[in-house]
Amino acid sequence: MQNPTFPVFDLGQFEKASPEEKAARGAEVDRICRGTGFLAVKNHGISQAVIDAAWSKARAFFDLPPEQKQRSKAPYKGYPYGYLGPELEALAKSRNVDTPPDLKESFNGGPLSVPPGMSDPEALAFCYAETIWPEAPDGFIHAWKAYYAALEDLALRIMRVFATALGLPETYFDTYLDAPISALRALNYPEQHVAPKPGQIRAGAHTDYGSLTILLPQAGSRGLQIVTPGGEWTEVPPIAGAFVINIGDLMARWTNDRWVSTVHRVVNPAAGGRDRRQSMAFFHQPNWDAEIKVLDACLADGEPPKYGPVRSGPYLMAKFKATTK
Numbered sequence: 001m002q003n004p005t006f007p008v009f010d011l012g013q014f015e016k017a018s019p020e021e022k023a024a025r026g027a028e029v030d031r032i033c034r035g036t037g038f039l040a041v042k043n044h045g046i047s048q049a050v051i052d053a054a055w056s057k058a059r060a061f062f063d064l065p066p067e068q069k070q071r072s073k074a075p076y077k078g079y080p081y082g083y084l085g086p087e088l089e090a091l092a093k094s095r096n097v098d099t100p101p102d103l104k105e106s107f108n109g110g111p112l113s114v115p116p117g118m119s120d121p122e123a124l125a126f127c128y129a130e131t132i133w134p135e136a137p138d139g140f141i142h143a144w145k146a147y148y149a150a151l152e153d154l155a156l157r158i159m160r161v162f163a164t165a166l167g168l169p170e171t172y173f174d175t176y177l178d179a180p181i182s183a184l185r186a187l188n189y190p191e192q193h194v195a196p197k198p199g200q201i202r203a204g205a206h207t208d209y210g211s212l213t214i215l216l217p218q219a220g221s222r223g224l225q226i227v228t229p230g231g232e233w234t235e236v237p238p239i240a241g242a243f244v245i246n247i248g249d250l251m252a253r254w255t256n257d258r259w260v261s262t263v264h265r266v267v268n269p270a271a272g273g274r275d276r277r278q279s280m281a282f283f284h285q286p287n288w289d290a291e292i293k294v295l296d297a298c299l300a301d302g303e304p305p306k307y308g309p310v311r312s313g314p315y316l317m318a319k320f321k322a323t324t325k
């Protein structure tokens with residue numbers, strides 16, 4: 001059953017609304033982001049063919065024998081892209097909680113091109129490092145890039161909703177987002193044939209790091225849970241045709257914690273179940289050099305910001321390196 005309280009936002013309707021109506025719908029998004037920062041976005045305009053192709057190529061990749069997948073593995077610890085095999089990441093470590101590794105594998109890819117003039121050695125070695133493409137299945141790279149490009153555009157449109165929600169001009173964030181360093185991650189949570197270790201789950205409790213995440217969970221699948229403002233775990237229901245959106249730590253910082261980067265996790269199938277689960281997560285991240293400084297719009301007169309400014313790229317790098325081993 002769908003959770004009747006999980007908010008669903010109609011993006012197409014927002015985009016064609018009058019300024020007054022946009023402000024009203026934006027206020028609703030502000031309310032959601034003050035609460036959990038998790039919502040579903042429907043009527044997003046992304047072609048189903050693009051979604052289905054990326055999904056099925058990712059699935060076919062995960063179905064390959066382990067040795068073949070390993071040929072596109074990240075070449076060293078801390079390398080952000082390529083195949084990350086089972087039990088190499090524990091997301092709970094990002095919150096200093098020591099758990100056994102997450103029960104998942106992933107394929108990860110970065111920006112589709114390096115912006116002209118980019119010369120920062122750290123950026124080139126990290127965010128703009130090459131994606132280690134798999135040799136199979138045929139058509140993987142094409143489908144991946146089409147999905148990445150579509151989601152990059154969708155993320156920008158959602159950031160415009162966020163600007164409206166904060167009472168800013170709709171395009172306020174655009175200049176921070178013209179060379180974003182987002183990452184796309186296909187996730188596979190294999191069937192569970194052996195009992196997990198104590199404290200071992202599919203994705204340990206964590207918050208996302210960036211501006212926003214666009215998640216496509218497997219249709220009808222279970223397991224994604226978020227902490228409610230009341231402190232309880234609740235399940236995010238799968239909503240057909242919609243993406244699940246959540247804001248990340250950088251957005252909480254930008255808004256001086258007016259908005260919440262909510263803790264979430266993926267739990268194991270219920271006792272007796274062992275179902276495989278797949279998802280695709282697009283982690284949107286502002287330009288490498290973007291300076292993220294608390295928005296004046298989120299401070300009362302004379303109120304000091306809780307956070308000093310950070311640069312998007314180095315901030316992401318530090319967060320990422322805490323969770324891979």
Ligand SMILES: O=C(O)CCC(=O)C(=O)O
Pocket residue numbers: 187203208215217224264265266278279280281
């Ligand atoms: O697979 C999912 O549904 C969520 C994964 C997630 O939260 C993450 O990788 O950050």
Ligand SMILES: [Fe+2]
Pocket residue numbers: 206207208213264
């Ligand atoms: Fe996450």
